[in-house]
Amino acid sequence: MKVIAILNQKGGVGKTTLSINIARALQLGDFNVVLVDADPQGSARDWNDANEGQLIPVVGLDRKSLPADIKNLSGYDFAIVDGAPQTKELAIAAIKSADIVLIPVQPSPLDIWATNDLIELVRERQELTGDKPKAAYIVSRQIQNTTVGNEVRNVLAESGIKVFNSGTFQRIAYSDIITQGKTVFESHDDKAKSEMIKITNELGEFINE
Ligand SMILES: Nc1ncnc2c1ncn2[C@@H]1O[C@H](COP(=O)(O)OP(=O)(O)OP(=O)(O)O)[C@@H](O)[C@H]1O
Numbered sequence: 523m524k525v526i527a528i529l530n531q532k533g534g535v536g537k538t539t540l541s542i543n544i545a546r547a548l549q550l551g552d553f554n555v556v557l558v559d560a561d562p563q564g565s566a567r568d569w570n571d572a573n574e575g576q577l578i579p580v581v582g583l584d585r586k587s588l589p590a591d592i593k594n595l596s597g598y599d600f601a602i603v604d605g606a607p608q609t610k611e612l613a614i615a616a617i618k619s620a621d622i623v624l625i626p627v628q629p630s631p632l633d634i635w636a637t638n639d640l641i642e643l644v645r646e647r648q649e650l651t652g653d654k655p656k657a658a659y660i661v662s663r664q665i666q667n668t669t670v671g672n673e674v675r676n677v678l679a680e681s682g683i684k685v686f687n688s689g690t691f692q693r694i695a696y697s698d699i700i701t702q703g704k705t706v707f708e709s710h711d712d713k714a715k716s717e718m719i720k721i722t723n724e725l726g727e728f729i730n731e
């Protein structure tokens with residue numbers, strides 16, 4: 523099982539949104555996927571309640587024991603870990619459990635700076651293990667018709683951490699689906715679907731790199 527942790531200690535950057543939609547994209551690609559809600563706020567579990575557990579298996583593992591607990595999940599090709607904001611201890615646990623760390627970041631300087639601590643934690647772990655986890659940034663919630671997303675990609679790339687070419691734009695569909703317990707794949711927004719397919723494909727390439 524590959525563990526993909528979607529982390530950023532900054533709140534509201536799109537961790538849960540990406541987790542749910544990447545999990546669904548992988549599931550539609552015929553993989554067995556479990557969504558791990560590692561956030562005590564329980565957003566992924568609320569989302570799961572809203573669809574009465576009919577879409578993606580969701581488990582809540584929001585304690586420091588995550589790296590051990592996640593090993594008890596069996597029969598899945600992928601575990602997508604929706605990370606918590608703020609709590610350093612939980613970020614460390616998620617990094618420890620992960621093969622891949624994806625860091626959604628909104629296109630603003632403050633948001634870029636806010637990821638420094640997380641990158642530091644990822645590097646500490648990489649030094650300890652020799653390589654794991656691999657980490658990449660995903661630019662999230664870009665504004666249409668601006669080039670800010672690409673400028674941000676250039677700044678992020680200076681960190682030496684991979685930056686995905688794919689990302690999400692600001693779209694109503696992403697917020698609508700959450701409260702409805704759906705994903706973009708049950709919505710009518712083809713652009714959002716296409717974004718999520720591109721992100722998931724790029725994730726697949728990154729895993730195999
Ligand atoms: N690409 C997008 N377009 C429009 N709205 C978005 C997009 N991505 C996320 N949102 C909205 O922004 C808000 C925050 O997103 P989300 O809950 O995914 O972030 P988060 O990082 O998980 O937050 P938290 O740190 O509180 O867990 C939500 O209301 C969500 O619907």
Ligand SMILES: [Mg+2]
Binds near residue numbers: 538539604605
């Ligand atoms: Mg969240």
